Amino acid sequence: xxxxxxxxxxxxxxxxxxxxxxxxxxxxxxxxxxxxxxxxxxxxxxxxxxxxxxxxxxxxxxxxxxxxxxxxxxxxxxxxxxxxxxxxxxxxxxxxxxxxxxxxxxxxxxxxxxxxxxxxxxxxxxxxxxxxxxxxxxxxxxxxxxxxxxxxxxxxxxxxxxxxxxxxxxxxxxxxxxxxxxxxxxxxxxxxxxxxxxxxxxxxxxxxxxxxxxxxxxxxxxxxxxxxxxxxxxxxxxxxxxxxxxxxxxxxxxxxxxxxxxxxxxxxxxxxxxxxxxxxxxxxxxxxxxxxxxxxxxxxxxxxxxxxxxxxxxxxxxx
Amino acid sequence: xxxxxxxxxxxxxxxxxxxxxxxxxxxxxxxxxxxxxxxxxxxxxxxxxxxxxxxxxxxxxxxxxxxxxxxxxxxxxxxxxxxxxxxxxxxxxxxxxxxxxxxxxxxxxxxxxxxxxxxxxxxxxxxxxxxxxxxxxxxxxxxxxxxxxxxxxxxxxxxxxxxxxxxxxxxxxxxxxxxxxxxxxxxxxxxxxxxxxxxxxxxxxxxxxxxxxxxxxxxxxxxxxxxxxxxxxxxxxxxxxxxxxxxxxxxxxxxxxxxxxxxxxxxxxxxxxxxxxxxxxxxxxxxxxxxxxxxxxxxxxxxxxxxxxxxxxxxxxxx
Numbered sequence: 001x002x003x004x005x006x007x008x009x010x011x012x013x014x015x016x017x018x019x020x021x022x023x024x025x026x027x028x029x030x031x032x033x034x035x036x037x038x039x040x041x042x043x044x045x046x047x048x049x050x051x052x053x054x055x056x057x058x059x060x061x062x063x064x065x066x067x068x069x070x071x072x073x074x075x076x077x078x079x080x081x082x083x084x085x086x087x088x089x090x091x092x093x094x095x096x097x098x099x100x101x102x103x104x105x106x107x108x109x110x111x112x113x114x115x116x117x118x119x120x121x122x123x124x125x126x127x128x129x130x131x132x133x134x135x136x137x138x139x140x141x142x143x144x145x146x147x148x149x150x151x152x153x154x155x156x157x158x159x160x161x162x163x164x165x166x167x168x169x170x171x172x173x174x175x176x177x178x179x180x181x182x183x184x185x186x187x188x189x190x191x192x193x194x195x196x197x198x199x200x201x202x203x204x205x206x207x208x209x210x211x212x213x214x215x216x217x218x219x220x221x222x223x224x225x226x227x228x229x230x231x232x233x234x235x236x237x238x239x240x241x242x243x244x245x246x247x248x249x250x251x252x253x254x255x256x257x258x259x260x261x262x263x264x265x266x267x268x269x270x271x272x273x274x275x276x277x278x279x280x281x282x283x284x285x286x287x288x289x290x291x292x293x294x295x296x297x298x299x300x301x302x303x304x305x306x307x308x309x310x311x312x313x314x315x316x317x318x319x
Numbered sequence: 320x321x322x323x324x325x326x327x328x329x330x331x332x333x334x335x336x337x338x339x340x341x342x343x344x345x346x347x348x349x350x351x352x353x354x355x356x357x358x359x360x361x362x363x364x365x366x367x368x369x370x371x372x373x374x375x376x377x378x379x380x381x382x383x384x385x386x387x388x389x390x391x392x393x394x395x396x397x398x399x400x401x402x403x404x405x406x407x408x409x410x411x412x413x414x415x416x417x418x419x420x421x422x423x424x425x426x427x428x429x430x431x432x433x434x435x436x437x438x439x440x441x442x443x444x445x446x447x448x449x450x451x452x453x454x455x456x457x458x459x460x461x462x463x464x465x466x467x468x469x470x471x472x473x474x475x476x477x478x479x480x481x482x483x484x485x486x487x488x489x490x491x492x493x494x495x496x497x498x499x500x501x502x503x504x505x506x507x508x509x510x511x512x513x514x515x516x517x518x519x520x521x522x523x524x525x526x527x528x529x530x531x532x533x534x535x536x537x538x539x540x541x542x543x544x545x546x547x548x549x550x551x552x553x554x555x556x557x558x559x560x561x562x563x564x565x566x567x568x569x570x571x572x573x574x575x576x577x578x579x580x581x582x583x584x585x586x587x588x589x590x591x592x593x594x595x596x597x598x599x600x601x602x603x604x605x606x607x608x609x610x611x612x613x614x615x616x617x618x619x620x621x622x623x624x625x626x627x628x629x630x631x632x633x634x635x636x637x638x
Contacts, residue, residue, distance in 0.1 A: 061589035064582070067383060190589045238578070245571040252564040259557070260592065261580050263383070270380035270509045271634060273579065315590060 006031040006206075009042040009051035015148035015168075015175035017091060021195045022055040023171070025089040039068045046198050047080045052206050054198040055089065061192045063123075069196070070264050073308055074233060074274045085231055085309035086206070087197035092190070095128055096180040097135075098150070098166040098173050100157045108182045111135070117142060119150030120167035128167055131185035136165070151176040197311070227280045227313035229259065230291050234298055234305035235266055235274050244275070246301045251279050254294040255287050280313060325350040325525075328361040328370035334467035334487075334494035336410060340514045341374040342490070344408040358387045365517050366399045371525050373517040374408065380511045382442075388515070389583050392627055393552060393593045404550055404628035405525070406516035411509070414447055415499040416454075417469070417485040417492050419476045427501045430454070436461060438469030439486035447486055450504035455484070470495040516630070546599045546632035548578065549610050553617055553624035554585055554593050563594070565620050570598050573613040574606050599632060 010022035012035030022033050034051060036042040045051035058069045072080065097108075104110050117140045118132075124147055125132070132139075144150045150166030155176040157164060165181065173180050199206045236243040251258055256279035266272040279294075281287050291310060298305045329341035331354030341352050353370060355361040364370035377388045391399065416427075423429050436459045437451075443466055444451070451458075463469045469485030474495040476483060484500065492499050518525045555562040570577055575598035585591040598613075600606050610629060617624045 061584055062586065064386060064584050192589050194590075241576040242571055244577040244580070245567060248564060248567050249571075252561060252568075257560040258563040261563075261582060261594075263580060265380055265383050267381065270511050271513075275580075 006053070007034055007051045008032070009034050009036050009045040009054040011035075011039065011042060011056065012037055013146050013148050015151065015172040016146055017093065017169060017171075017193060018055060018057060018195070019148075019175075020169060020171040021057075021089050021091045021193070024091065025055060025087070025195070025197060026053075039072055043072045043080045043083055043198070046083050046200050049200055049203055052199065052203065053086075055195050056198060057193050058196045059194045060093075061190060061194075062188065065262050067264065070262055070276060073231075073276065074264050075306075076267055076274075082200045082202045083198050084201050084307075085196045085311055086199045087311045088229070088314050089195045089197065090192050090314055091195065092192045093127070093186065094169060094184050095124060095147075095167050095186045096170055096173055096183045097131070097185055098154055098168055098176075098178045099181045100154050100163070101177055101179050103163065104179065104181055107180075108135070111181060114163050115139060115165045116162045117164045118167065119144050119153050119164060121145070121147045121150070124167045127187060127191060128185045130187050131182070135182075139165075148172045148175070151178055154178050226283075228283050228310055229278055229280045229313050230256070230310040231276060231278050231308040232291075232295065232298070232305065233274055233276050233308055234302040235268075235272065236302050238272050243301065247275070247298060248277070250294050250297045250301070251277065253297070254290045256281055256290055256294055276308075325372065326353055326370045327351065328353050328355050328364040328373040330354075330358065330361060330375065331356055332465050332467050334470065334491040335465055336412065336488060336490075336512060337374060337376060337514070338467075338494075339488060339490040340376075340408050340410045340512070343410065344374060344406070344514070344516060345372075358391055362391045362399045362402055362517070365402050365519050368519050368522055371518065371522065372405075373402075374514050375517060376512050377515045378513045379412075380509060380513075381507065384581050386583065389581055389595060392550075392595065393583050394625075395586055395593075401519045401521045402517050403520050403626075404515045404630055405518045406630045407548070407633050408514045408516060409511050409633055410514065411511045412446070412505065413488060413503050414443060414466075414486050414505045415489055415492055415502045416450070416504055417473055417487055417495075417497045418500045419473050419482070420496055420498050422482070423498065423500055426499075427454070430500060433482050434458060434484045435481045436483045437486065438463050438472050438483060440464070440466045440469070443486045446506060446510060447504045449506050450501070454501075458484075467491045467494070470497055473497050545602075547602050547629055548597055548599045548632050549575070549629040550595060550597050550627040551610075551614065551617070551624065552593055552595050552627055553621040554587075554591065555621050557591050562620065566594070566617060567596070569613050569616045569620070570596065572616070573609045575600055575609055575613055595627075 006029055008022050008026050008031045010033055011018040014035055042054040042056055046054045056069050057066050059065050118136060119142050122143045147168035151168040151172040154164050154166045155178045236247055259280050260278040262276040263273040266274050281290055295307055325348055327341050327345050327350045329352055330337040333354055361373040361375055365373045375388050376385050378384050438461050441462045466487035470487040470491040473483050473485045474497045555566055578599050579597040581595040582592040585593050600609055614626055
């Protein structure tokens with residue numbers, strides 16, 4: 001199927017932030033973007049090679065880790081043994097106040113106070129507190145299943161309906177054909193979600209084609225300055241004192257800088273964990289085998305351990 | 320107020336698993352148990368000395384850490400500066416199928432298949448899959464805000480109502496005066512929630528009175544064999560390579576065994592974290608100052624660091 005378009009799985013619905021992340025990270029390709037209703041379906045699509053890639057949220061800068069993603073990466077039943085991380089994408093969460101097309105061509109200055117109902121996902125209200133308190137105090141709020149759904153409702157309004165507004169992305173506005181009364185209405189300018197890009201290591205089609213992300217902010221860093229990140233999961237024998245410290249020491253011994261640690265229950269025995277360690281290095285000839293050597297050493301001090309992939313750091317590039 | 324009863328804050332509603340944990344962990348006292356509607360209220364009650372203790376869920380053996388508790392322990396706005404952990408309590412989550420009092424005096428063998436509606440908290444359905452598939456296949460399910468609420472609904476049934484069943488604890492059954500058609504209907508026998516017990520370090524009333532938990536399973540371990548656990552939070556300069564590994568090394572250097580690590584966003588800057596490290600030691604004369612010395616060393620390599628308390632391990636005792 002090498003002549004076919006690339007297929008990229010994302011977490012639906014259409015016009016969600018995951019859809020936006022998939023569209024932006026594959027902007028330079030003509031990939032076909034495929035919505036999936038749950039995290040497990042997107043992992044399965046990559047394992048079964050029905051999709052070439054999956055774009056999955058793994059962490060938000062305000063809310064922390066996405067445990068559903070960690071649980072799928074933990075892969076306790078060995079369902080996704082060929083799925084590895086091959087890239088990441090940082091999406092800054094910008095919200096707009098969306099209105100039916102053409103209702104306020106002059107934008108916020110022309111707003112007459114006639115919107116009687118607002119729609120968005122429950123998480124988004126709190127992210128736009130200041131704007132809502134200033135312009136929409138006391139206006140009825142209705143929770144919907146996604147920010148995209150709110151934009152859809154506003155797009156389908158008729159003259160007979162009361163006038164509504166939706167909080168969603170500019171991406172959702174374009175998808176549903178509605179106008180932005182105001183953009184960037186979020187309180188925190190730095191609210192960002194990190195997505196992991198997954199591929200199947202047995203798929204020739206994505207092995208030859210090295211995954212290339214668009215260079216952000218016009219930054220033209222050379223390849224050699226880009227850090228490489230690696231994700232490794234392991235479990236340890238908790239009855240052995242110092243076992244966790246010994247495992248973490250191995251990263252340091254091989255010049256790998258720990259950038260994050262997450263834990264999830266092992267579900268084998270209560271109060272035993274699967275650890276997810278992300279580490280980084282600036283690639284050079286001397287540390288070409290650092291990850292391989294660290295994995296070899298880890299196998300000696302852990303109960304189980306798995307290489308979940310290496311990819312180019314996009315954070316250093318984008319900030 | 321030293322002659323008054325001890326006041327213990329827990330996370331409401333009444334007859335919740337938190338209520339049960341508070342009742343069991345203070346069973347030997349005549350403490351007054353006070354429901355609080357949210358996590359932050361329970362922390363504030365201890366900080367303001369309106370409660371002597373708070374009993375707060377921090378981790379479930381199946382679902383992992385409770386992020387609301389970690390965020391309050393992170394205490395980014397310095398609201399709870401005198402609140403520390405002084406104990407822990409492990410509560411095994413057992414569910415019952417509860418029915419209106421007297422409706423099935425013979426228990427499950429006398430059940431006639433006439434229950435047409437089941438009530439429980441959304442999380443509990445999945446915990447009792449096998450039992451429900453065997454005895455209540457196809458019966459309508461209604462989500463309620465807590466397992467205790469379901470027991471309350473069943474307790475108030477009249478003859479005219481359709482017959483309902485609730486999934487909740489034996490504790491909730493006793494509180495609401497309903498019968499258990501069957502006990503221990505959960506799939507996993509080891510689903511356990513760990514609660515932290517908090518106190519205010521400035522309160523004389525709880526300082527003199529060392530917190531004593533009931534010895535579980537009749538185990539009569541001597542004081543000296545009981546491990547002590549300590550919780551420490553810290554943040555590091557992420558731009559400095561090896562900073563996290565260096566911080567974690569300090570625990571090992573002082574003979575403190577790492578038992579868990581959790582992270583939450585710092586909310587100062589994206590992708591910077593507050594780390595929560597729990598460590599243990601078997602107390603002896605030689606390591607009396609181990610925690611103090613580790614904290615001193617940590618201050619040299621972290622941006623901020625805080626001692627969140629030391630208490631007696633209850634896991635070693637109970638298993």
